[in-house]
Amino acid sequence: MVLRNGEVGPALPTRVKAGTGGIRAEAPPSPKRESDDLEFLRSIILFEDKDVMVLNKPIGLAVQGGSGTYRHIDGMLESMRDRDGQKPRLVHRIDKDTAGCLLIAKSRLAASVLAKSFRSRDARKVYWALVPGVPKPRQGRISTYLAREESEERMRVARHGEDDASHAITYYAVVEQAAQKMSWLSLKPVTGRTHQLRAHLAHIGHPIVGDPKYFNIENWEFPGGLQNKLHLLARRLVIPHPRGTGVIDVSAPLPPHMAQSWAVFGFDASQYDPILEAPEA
CATH class of the missing domain: 3.30.2350.10 (Pseudouridine synthase)
Structure with missing residues (x-):
């Protein structure tokens, strides 16, 4: 339960992340933000089928979050959860200031197989x-x-x-x-x-x-x-x-x-x- 204007109301949904300074709670993205994220991700797809996507990551956009980084590809992928609740997964990373091909797996199976391909240098x-x-x-x-x-x-x-x-x-x-x-x-x-x-x-x-x-x-x-x-x-x-x-x-x-x-x-x-x-x- 939480207090709103001095009154008890229902608990707000949050995503909890561990940070270097303890526990950090993040409010889920708003429907408007998720819609904007989805539209943006759709606009940078170079290739897509039912298993994978390849994004054209722009310069200056981080792949994952970190200290002081709140807008990143991994977070934006929340907007692409499917009906079973599966979120597309990062398979590898490129630097924030590097542009270009970023591979995304659309299922656990695809992520596992693709990660193995990277490890074996295929x-x-x-x-x-x-x-x-x-x-x-x-x-x-x-x-x-x-x-x-x-x-x-x-x-x-x-x-x-x-x-x-x-x-x-x-x-x-x-x-x-x-x-x-x-x-x-x-x-x-x-x-x-x-x-x-x-x-x-x-x-x-x-x-x-x-x-x-x-x-x-x-x-x-x-x-x-x-x-x-x-x-x-x-x-x-x-x-x-x-x-x-x-x-x-x-x-x-x-x-x-x-x-x-x-x-x-x-x-x-x-x-x-x-x-x-x-x-x-």
């Missing part, structure tokens, strides 16, 4: 990034250990055997370049560590343009005509269908800020992507 992911300079060699493999910085929300290259250090492998290829000033990279992460691509590219001296956490080139002048936003796109996802009926192969378009940059440098987004068949280890 899922192939391709990312596009814009970086300063031209990596040498033009196609290569980055293999390091990564660990979380103690005082910051970022990852650092670590030594094998350090506490919490995890092995991370990324393949990269230069798709196109603007003289020696800028490169469009295609990236294939073999492992899926936090901030892996961002930390790896900073490690080889070519941090992603617009990256507020990892861009570490001093006195670098931001080119005119570009927006200071993270230039990283989860471009393509290829994964076996959870029912064993072929594969899901979905590509996301460039988000507006990256499309603008591609136009500035004359890059053709329809070019062949060389990285998909890179080795798995």
Whole structure:
């Protein structure tokens, strides 16, 4: 029971979540908000069948909640509960400031099968990034250990055997370049560590343009005509269908800020992507 204007009334329904500071009760979304969330999610679907969805997640929208984050994909999926009360489930995550393909399972069975595909590396992911300079060699493999910085929300290259250090492998290829000033990279992460691509590219001296956490080139002048936003796109996802009926192969378009940059440098987004068949280890 609760007090309303000094009177006893029925208890308000809440969802209770455990937080670092104790228990946090959240009121369920209003019908208007759920309607808005459903409309928004429907507007960003790249692929859907009865088992899965692939969303085109926009830059700046978190996949899950956290400290001070109240609007996120996981919460918005409440608006898609089916008649049996099943809510679509996240299968993997991408960073808040990364745009592109996000796979959602529409049932427990699909979620279980798809998660297994990610664990066994049957899922192939391709990312596009814009970086300063031209990596040498033009196609290569980055293999390091990564660990979380103690005082910051970022990852650092670590030594094998350090506490919490995890092995991370990324393949990269230069798709196109603007003289020696800028490169469009295609990236294939073999492992899926936090901030892996961002930390790896900073490690080889070519941090992603617009990256507020990892861009570490001093006195670098931001080119005119570009927006200071993270230039990283989860471009393509290829994964076996959870029912064993072929594969899901979905590509996301460039988000507006990256499309603008591609136009500035004359890059053709329809070019062949060389990285998909890179080795798995």
